[in-house]
Amino acid sequence: MPAISFQSVSKTFPSARGGKLTALDGVSFDIEEGEFFGLLGPNGAGKTTLISILAGLSRATAGRVAVRGHDVVSDYAAARRQLGVVPQELVFDPFFTVREALRIQSGYFGVKNNEAWIGELLESLGLADKAHSNMRQLSGGMKRRVLVAQALVHKPPVIVLDEPTAGVDVELRQTLWQFIARLNRQGHTVLLTTHYLEEAEALCNRIAMLKTGRVVALERTSELLKAASSNVLRFKMDSQLPPEFAHKARVTGRIVQLPAHDAHEIEDYLSAIRRAGLRVEDVEIRKADLEDVFLDVMSAGYQQQKVAA
Amino acid sequence: MAGWQTLLYKEVLRFWKVSFQTVAAPVLTAMLYLLIFGHVLESHVKVYGTVSYTAFLVPGLVMMSVLQNSFANSSSSLIQSKIMGNLVFVLLTPLSHWSWFVAYVGSSIARGLAVGTGVFVVTAAFARPSFVAPLWILVFAVLGAGMLGALGLIAGLWAEKFDQMAAFQNFVIMPMTFLSGVFYSIHSLPEFWQRVSHLNPFFYMIDGFRYGFFGVSDVSPWLSLGIVGSAMLVVSAIAVHLLRIGYKIRG
Numbered sequence: 001m002p003a004i005s006f007q008s009v010s011k012t013f014p015s016a017r018g019g020k021l022t023a024l025d026g027v028s029f030d031i032e033e034g035e036f037f038g039l040l041g042p043n044g045a046g047k048t049t050l051i052s053i054l055a056g057l058s059r060a061t062a063g064r065v066a067v068r069g070h071d072v073v074s075d076y077a078a079a080r081r082q083l084g085v086v087p088q089e090l091v092f093d094p095f096f097t098v099r100e101a102l103r104i105q106s107g108y109f110g111v112k113n114n115e116a117w118i119g120e121l122l123e124s125l126g127l128a129d130k131a132h133s134n135m136r137q138l139s140g141g142m143k144r145r146v147l148v149a150q151a152l153v154h155k156p157p158v159i160v161l162d163e164p165t166a167g168v169d170v171e172l173r174q175t176l177w178q179f180i181a182r183l184n185r186q187g188h189t190v191l192l193t194t195h196y197l198e199e200a201e202a203l204c205n206r207i208a209m210l211k212t213g214r215v216v217a218l219e220r221t222s223e224l225l226k227a228a229s230s231n232v233l234r235f236k237m238d239s240q241l242p243p244e245f246a247h248k249a250r251v252t253g254r255i256v257q258l259p260a261h262d263a264h265e266i267e268d269y270l271s272a273i274r275r276a277g278l279r280v281e282d283v284e285i286r287k288a289d290l291e292d293v294f295l296d297v298m299s300a301g302y303q304q305q306k307v308a309a
Numbered sequence: 310m311a312g313w314q315t316l317l318y319k320e321v322l323r324f325w326k327v328s329f330q331t332v333a334a335p336v337l338t339a340m341l342y343l344l345i346f347g348h349v350l351e352s353h354v355k356v357y358g359t360v361s362y363t364a365f366l367v368p369g370l371v372m373m374s375v376l377q378n379s380f381a382n383s384s385s386s387l388i389q390s391k392i393m394g395n396l397v398f399v400l401l402t403p404l405s406h407w408s409w410f411v412a413y414v415g416s417s418i419a420r421g422l423a424v425g426t427g428v429f430v431v432t433a434a435f436a437r438p439s440f441v442a443p444l445w446i447l448v449f450a451v452l453g454a455g456m457l458g459a460l461g462l463i464a465g466l467w468a469e470k471f472d473q474m475a476a477f478q479n480f481v482i483m484p485m486t487f488l489s490g491v492f493y494s495i496h497s498l499p500e501f502w503q504r505v506s507h508l509n510p511f512f513y514m515i516d517g518f519r520y521g522f523f524g525v526s527d528v529s530p531w532l533s534l535g536i537v538g539s540a541m542l543v544v545s546a547i548a549v550h551l552l553r554i555g556y557k558i559r560g
Contacts, residue, residue, distance in 0.1 A: 057400055058560040077403035085401050091394035095323050107315025108402035150398065 001069045002030035003158050003189035004054065009063035011049055011213075023049040025213040026063070031191060031206075033068075036184050038204030038221070039193045040294060045210040047193045048088060051162050054191075055085045067158055081109060084156030086147050088163045092135040098122070098146055099131040102153050109154035121149040124179050126172075141172050148176060158189045165196060177203060201225075201290040209297050217297045224293050232288050233258045233266050235280040242276045245269060250295060259292060260285075313408035316399065320416030324382055331420060335378055336427035339370045343432045346492060356494045357525045363436035367429070368446075368519045369491035374428045375450055376511065379421035379457035380464070380482050383413040387465025388474050396558060406552035410462070410545070417458025418451060425450055438522040445530055446521030449537065453514040456541040457482075459548045466551050466558060485511045495527050510540040 008026050015021040024046045031037045041047050052058035054065050056076050065072045070079035093101060099118065106114040122128045125145040130138060135146065148164065159180065165173045181203065184190050194200055200207060200221070207224055209217040217224060236254045240246070250257040260266045266285060273280055310318065324331040347363035354362045390396035399409070440446070460482070468474040489511035495503050506512045507528075517533030520526035526533070 052560070055401055056559065057397065059555070077405065080401060080403045083401070087394075087397050087401075089394050089397075091397055093390075093395045093398065094393070095326050100322075104315060104319045105398060105402075107310050107318070108312050108399065108404060110310075110312045110315075110403075112310075151401075 001033075002066075003033045003035065003068055004031040004191060005064075005066045006030070006050070006054075007064045007066075009050065009053060009060050009065060011046075011053065011058070012061050022213050024053075024060070027210070027213070027215055028063075029208055029215060029218050031189060033189055034184070034187055035206055036181075036190045036204050037192065038200035038207040039191060039210065040197070040200055040207060041193075041210035042298060044212075046213040047210055048162055049213075050210070051085070051160055051191075051193065054160065055083060056080060081154065082156055082158050083160060084151035084154065084158070085160045086151040086162060086164050088166070090140060090143050090147070092138075092143050092146065094134070094136045097132050097134050098127060098138070098149075101135060101146060102149055105150045106153045111154050114153065117155065118149075118153065121152060124175075125149050126175055140167070141169055144168055145172065145176075148179075152183075157187070158191070159183065160191045162193050163195060164192075165194065165199065173199075197290040197294055207290075209294065211298060217293075221290070225288060225290065227293070230288055231260045231262075231266070232286050232292055233260050233269055233283070234286060235283040237278060237280045239278050242272045242278075244272060250292075256280075257292075259288065259296070312402065312404050313411050316404060316408060316412035317415045320382075320386060320412050321419050323386060324416065324420050331378070331382070332423050332427060335374050335424045336431055339374045339428040340431050342370055343367065343435055347435065354493070354497075356497075357523060360438075360523055360525070361436060364438045365494070365519075365523075366492065367432045367436055367438050368522045369515055370432060371425045371428045372450070372453060372515045372518045373486050373489075373491045375421040375425040375454050376457045376486050376514065377482065378424040379417040379454040380461040380478070382417040382420040383458045383461035384465040384468070384474055384478070385461075386413070386416075387462065388468050388471060391465070391469075391558070392471070400558060406549055409552045410459075410549050413462045413465075414455055414458040414545075414548075417461060418454040421454030421457065422450060425454075439524075440522060441524035442521045442530075444521070446518060448534065449514055449518035449521065452534075452537050452541055453518065456510075456514075456537065456544055459541070459544045462548045463544070463551060466548075466556050469557070485509055489515050490527070491515060510536060513537050 006027050006029055008028050009024055010026055011024040013021045013023060027050060039047050049058065053060045054072060056072055059073065067079040067082045070082065072079045096104065102118045102121065106118065122131055125148060127145050127149060130142055135143065138146065144164065151159065164176060180190060192200065192204060204221055206220050208215055219227065234255065234257045237256055238254060241249055241256065245258060248258055258269055260269065343363065343366055347366060351362050356362060356365045464474060464477045468477065488506065489509055490506065495506045495512065498506065513533035513536045516526045516528055517530045517537065520530040
């Protein structure tokens, strides 16, 4: 039985002009028990909507979502017991201290005598010395840690993190990922949405990419990296690129990056640059990373490639 | 503790942690009403023949405070958590709509009774009413607090801004409590306004509550019980239904 199963999930909202806005359009995929799964996509692709439906914060217009076999609508109580969700927004209850917030959250799930686990969470997330601080007094990073602790307080087998490292400092990102990776090794399933593609590349064994409410890629991370151009030619230049490959390039200021399948293609690029009499600096060839794949998929090149292959 | 008990506990803790604002302040307000209206009207108004105006006023003020604070409790808790976004912590739990209802209405009853007791203790120093039928006092206090807690729950779910909540409180709840006979016996009103008052369910709460103190009321306490009980059922059914469908909280 999959840890999470999305079956033809659609969601439409009434739009301001009286029409309909499609946030999700027939999304279907399963996440297996024990996976570290990445859900990627640009802003507005429907990632948070999909997670809201999974968590019961929102309802699908059509389709079905199940957590370890429990339907999130008809069997919501069982489904939510299996889930620990770290929301994207930095929310907190200003009336309570960190420890009170965790005790209360634990109580909602009917978990009794949970002090040992609450202590371990505080310790693992570097919150031990803040246990008696009021939530209002915490910095943004500390509040984020409490959100993670709150999501884990009932020891859910399935953990959902909706952009947990957005605007978070390096130290917390390290602490957080070490802890989540440990939970994953212990058998917890993890579903992660993130904007940091290197995080997804380092952590996730499988990835789904969403674009305007549809799944446009669903692969093992290694396959996804293989499917894209395997190398990238990177250099700096001040002038315009030759028109024959300008459309393939990713340009960030002076930095130009060109996807290349093999050495011939790299030679072609370099000779075209020489013919055009352009001056380039800091030339390097590197392995393609998830960001290259992501940009490729989002510009729809990936799908065409798959069809051609 | 079961899940619903935790939510009830959390809701009680929420108002108790700011009890100066949620309990002490309304007690002081009620005492000021008693001092001013009692002073001005004591010698001018006679009710039920033998009861002094100040003594008549005490149960009315107690009930008014119970009603307003029960409403304020559930409504402000919900609107605050909605606007702060921390309602998500409860939305993510397996708690059923019944658990939500019991916790939000239960904590509102707790606050209503805490404020009501405070108002009674303070105002009793000025005029001690009798206790003819204490059970009626308790029944109407709990029912009134419960109904306003459930109304606050509905308003809290419905309102999206503090402005809308203030409108509900000031244009619906306040007039209905003030015009329910807190400050006067409706027998002193012209006949038309007496009939209008009979349409206001808040009138029966205060009238039945006052019966518990004096053994005298404008209508039979059994009639009041029937009307308040039915109103409570209707309001509760609506509140539970809205929670079940996730009205404005689950998109």
